[in-house]
Amino acid sequence: MTMDFKTLPEGDFTLRNVTVPACLLGQEGGLIRKDIGIAGGRIAAPAGQDVEMGGAMLLPLFTDMHTHLDKGHIWPRASNPDGTFDGALRTVRADHANWEPEDVRARMSFAIRSAYAHGTARIRTHVDSVDGQYLRTFPVFQELREEWAGRVDLQASSLISCDRIDPNGEFGDVVRVVTEAGATLGMVTYPIPELKQALLTFFEMAGKAGLNVDFHTDETMDPTSETLRMIAETVLETGFEGSVVVGHCCSVSTQSVDRAMDTLDLVAKAGLNPVSLPMCNLFLQDRHAGRTPRNRGVTLVHEMKARGINVSFASDNTRDPFYAYGDLDMVEVLREATRIAHLDHSDPDWIRSFITNPATACGWEAPSLATGAPADLLLFRAREWTEFFARPQADRIVLRQGRAIDRTLPDYAELDHLMRLS
DSSP states (O other): OOOOSOOOOOOSEEEEEEEEEEOOOOOOSEEEEEEEEEEETTEEESSSSEEEEEOOEEEEEEEEEEEETTTTOTTTTSSOOSSHHHHHHHHHHHHHHGOHHHHHHHHHHHHHHHHHHHEEEEEEEEOOSSSHHHHHHHHHHHHHHHHHHTTTTEEOOOOBBBBGTTTHHHHHHHHHHHHHHHHHHEEEEETTTHHHHHHHHHHHHHHHTTEEEEEEEOOSSOOTTHHHHHHHHHHHHHHSOOOOOEOOOOGGGGSSSSHHHHHHHHHHHHOOEEEEEEHHHEEETOOBTTTTTOOOOOOOOOHHHTOOOOOOOOBBBOSBBBSOOSOOOOOHHHHHHHHTOSSSSSSSSSSGTHHHHHHHTTOOOOOOTTSSOOOOOEEEEOEEEEEEEOOOOTTEEETTTTTEEOHHHHHHGGGGHTTTTT
């Protein structure tokens, strides 16, 4: 069992002198000190036994809105041969031969258990949905969603490339399965001559089915890739009313300032919800053998935020050909995003992009520290952001309904029998 930095009492108690981001209390400014009571599994007025916290930081549980649970942890049997995006794509497609329900379930369950132990309460996962794979994976997802209800809220989004958006082909059946599963309709966009028609068809079918949508968008450093712009234009043209999430959006960072800012103005007008995946994009983008990378691959998060765009961050892939590392730990995402995207020396409310913004984008109720809200909380020994980012916070406390959970992580050896597959 993992060791927390402080032992909390049973029953009702008051956390005295905790540090909380002011923005999560609806206030201006940076970090503030506060007393927070916990009674009956909910946040309450100070009451019960006092626990002096010495300035320990307190946050609501995280929201991880862009993951790939179905790909997770295949690296030992399906490593990326050269670290490139194309290498990852080819390797995953080859590994689909191993994705029987038992295999997918074991790896997805392993990943969810890890996220739960780290302090994540909401996860959206993309589900590979080509060549019939969705028929094997979506039932597994639905079983896990029910199994984890009340601990981790799970959403799924189909994943299919823009050159397969044919209402009379497999995509039509994908829409059916997504609708029946109460999931989100997803697509990978990249520049093809037929993209505009694919988007029109996609939005029409999503609208008729009452589905929200989620895109993988411009996951490249090529400035000529402008599918983000076309998505925004199409939303404005069609009047699509559902939630629209756009992930990655890397190429806008390599475009001319005027063109990039004009595109972001369209994104704001269309009400899109971008999500940046800084760790995976740092791993894949601008990778060339024998050459030091020049670009970070992160999208223009500061410029998005300045336009009132609901921008978020998420973990993306975990130990698969698209990203060899990670553990669905949003503390790591927050720490690395701050370094990669220079979130420090900036607005003091970036923490929203890891907790409340993604919840809003996905249609979950935004986590709250208000009286009466569930006492689903994270406590860290750190008293300020420099202490928080300096260490991995391995001794954090995760509270569910006001009680500390066992944060023991699953052992990688549990998956060894799957890694012997060819």
